[in-house]
Amino acid sequence: MRTLKYVILGLLMNKPMSGYDIYKEFEEALVEFWSAKHSQIYPELKKLVKEGLIEYETQVTEGKMVKKLYTITEEGKKDFIIWLNSDVPMESTPKDVFRLRMYFSKNISKEHMVELLESQLMQHRDRRQYLIKSTVKFEEKPQPGTDSFGDYIVLQGAILREKSYIDWLELALSYYKER
Amino acid sequence: MRTLKYVILGLLMNKPMSGYDIYKEFEEALVEFWSAKHSQIYPELKKLVKEGLIEYETQVTEGKMVKKLYTITEEGKKDFIIWLNSDVPMESTPKDVFRLRMYFSKNISKEHMVELLESQLMQHRDRRQYLIKSTVKFEEKPQPGTDSFGDYIVLQGAILREKSYIDWLELALSYYKER
DNA sequence: CGCGACATGTAAGCAGTTACATGATTAT
DNA sequence: ATAATCATGTAACTGCTTACATGTCGCG
Secondary structure (H helix, E strand, C coil): HHHHHHHHHHHHHHEEECCCHHHHHHHHCCCCCCCCCHHHHHHHHHHHHHHCCEEEEEEECCCCCCCEEEECCCHHHHHHHHHHHHCCCCCCCCCCCCHHHHHCCCHHHHHHHHHHHHHHHHHHHHHHHHHHHHHHHCCCCCCCCCHHHHHHHHHHHHHHHHHHHHHHHHHHHHHHHHC | CCEEEEEEEEHHHHHCEEEEHHHHHHHCCCCCCCCCHHHHHHHHHHHHHHHCCEEEEEEEEECCCCEEEEECCCCHHHHHHHHHHHHCCCCCCCCCCCHHHHCCCHHHCCHHHHHHHHHHHHHHHHHHHHHHHHHHHHHCCCCCCCCCHHHHHHHHHHHHHHHHHHHHHHHHHHHCCCC
C-alpha cells in the first residue's frame, strides 16, 4: 500500500525537509499513528526521487557536513492528493499482543494475571497523562483546515484510545478482584 | 518476536488441531487481536515440528483426503507458558491509516472530509453492533480462569475499542459541522 | 456436475526491524 | 575529551501478503 510513501509526501507538502527531519517527525507528531526507522526512510526517499515525486538539493555547511533537503514535485503533490481523498474501507483490527495474552489467560495464575494487568494499567495511565499534558499547548481548539487541527484531532484520538484501553484493563482486573 | 508461533502453541494447548482448523480460528475467535493467512500458517507449523514444539499425525479418510492433526509437545507447553507469563512493556502505538489521513486533513475539502468521516463512522458503528450482538451467547459473565473468559474479555475489549473510535470520529465530525 | 468449503502447500515480493558502518556538530 | 545528537547510508533478516498450484468432500 506504500503508506510510508504517502507519509513522506504529506510531510513534504508542508515544507522541504531532510531525511533526518522526517525521521524525527516519527518520534514526535506521527508517533500516535505511524512509525518508521531511518533504515526504511532513506531508501524510500531514494525511490521517490527516482519516481519523480520528490527532488533534493544538497546543502553543505562551512565544515563539510552534507545534508539533503527534499522538496515535493508537482507530480508528487497530485499523487498525494489523490491518495488522501480516496475513500478506503475500515482497516482490519490491529494486532495486539496483550489482548492475545488475555485470550490465553486461563493458562496464567490469577495472582500473576493481576500483576500483569496492573503493570499494563500503570503504563497506559502514564501515557494518557502525558497525552493530556500535551493538550495544554493548544490554547484554544484549532479549527478544521488549519495547520494545527491535524495535530489536535489526532491527539484527542490518542487520548480516547488510551482511555478505552484503561477502561478495558480495569474491567478485566475487576473480574479477578471481585470475591 | 515469533508471535504467530505462540498463537499456534496457545491454540494447541486446548486441543489438537489441523492447519486448516488453526486458519479458521483467525477468522473467528482471534479476529479481534491477530491475523494470519494460510500461507504463513503452514510454513510456521513445519518450523514448529522441526523445533520439536509440536508433533503431527496424518489422518486419512475412506477416500484419500489427507489431514494433519497437530499436537503440542511437553517442550512446546513449557515454551508457551514461559512466554505467556513474561511481563512485556506496553506496545508502541498501532499504525492507523485513517488517523494518518486525519493528520493531513488540511489538504482535504471540508465537504469531502465530512463524507470520509461519515463513511468510517458507519463501518465502525456496524462493527460495534455486530460485536454487541455476539455478547448474547454469554448468558452470564464467565469467571476468570474458565474456558470462555478469554473470549468474553477480548470481546468486551473490542467493544470498548470500537466505542472509543466512534467517539473520536464523532468528535472530529462535530468540528466540521459546528457553525 | 458444479460450487463452496475443506485441506495443504510454495514462490515472489513488499514492509519493517536489527545490525553494521561512517562521519560531523554541539554541548558538557 | 567525550558524549549526545545530527546526518546518511547498506545488509541481512523477519513478518506478512498476494499469487500460484493442487486436490477432496459434501450439497443441491
